[in-house]
Amino acid sequence: MGHVLESTVPKRVQPPRFLTVMVVSGVTLALTLFGYSTTQIYLRFSEPPDAQGALPDAGATAAPDTAPGVGGPDTAPPDSGGSTSVSAVSYQTVETSSDSFTGQVTVTNTGGSALDGWELSLGFSDATVTDAWDVEWERTGSGIVARQPDWADPLEPGDSVTVSFTAEGEAQRPDSCSLNDAPCDL
Structure with a gap:
């Protein structure tokens, strides 16, 4: 009788090692890709380290600047899209070194409608912009x-x-500025 029962009871079979390795590798790869994709989302929407917490709010006056002649917000004419939107534009030098500087231009929508598809042009007489972020x-x-x-x-x-933005050259404010092809004074 024992011979009959042994033949009807399935024996436990070990899965092949190759299958186990493939499952573990697949799970590891999936977790790595998920972690990388969420890291990219966080990096894209974060502020640069030296700008965190230093963003002025809409009602604040720009901090004193190291470049001569830099003023507070100025009002630009309506945007080129024909809307009645008006924007305040201000400039601030954030950091300087002997051969480069970091600047910030803040655009505040002071109009009654949303400003979509904006374009800001800045010109410098003696500086070359090497990097800009979040735009x-x-x-x-x-x-x-x-x-x-x-x-x-x-x-x-x-x-x-x-x-x-970061620029090479002596710290300076932009020589020219336009928002949606309308001049703005800095």
Whole structure:
């Protein structure tokens, strides 16, 4: 009888080692990719380390600047989209060294409607912009053009956006400024 019972009871079979290795490798790869993708999301939306907590609010006056002649907010004419939106634009030098500086231009929507698809042009006489963050940007002959990123929401009334950049050269304010092709004084 024992011979009959042994043949009907299934014996435990060890899974192949290859299958175990593949499952563990797949789970490890999936967790690594998930962790990397969430890290990229956090990095994309975070402020640069030296700008954290230093963003002025819409009602604040710009901090004293090391570059001569830098003033507070100025009002720009309505944007080129034909809306009645008005924006305040201000500049501030954040950090300087012997051959470079970091600056911030803050655009505040002071109008009654959202500002969408904005474009800020800055020109310098004796500086070359080497980096900008939290915007889409490109170098021009004498400065940069910074644009609202595709992932960013329109600038609602009362909201501000800060364009931060690093430039090589002596610390200075931009020589020229325009927001949506309308001049703005800094």
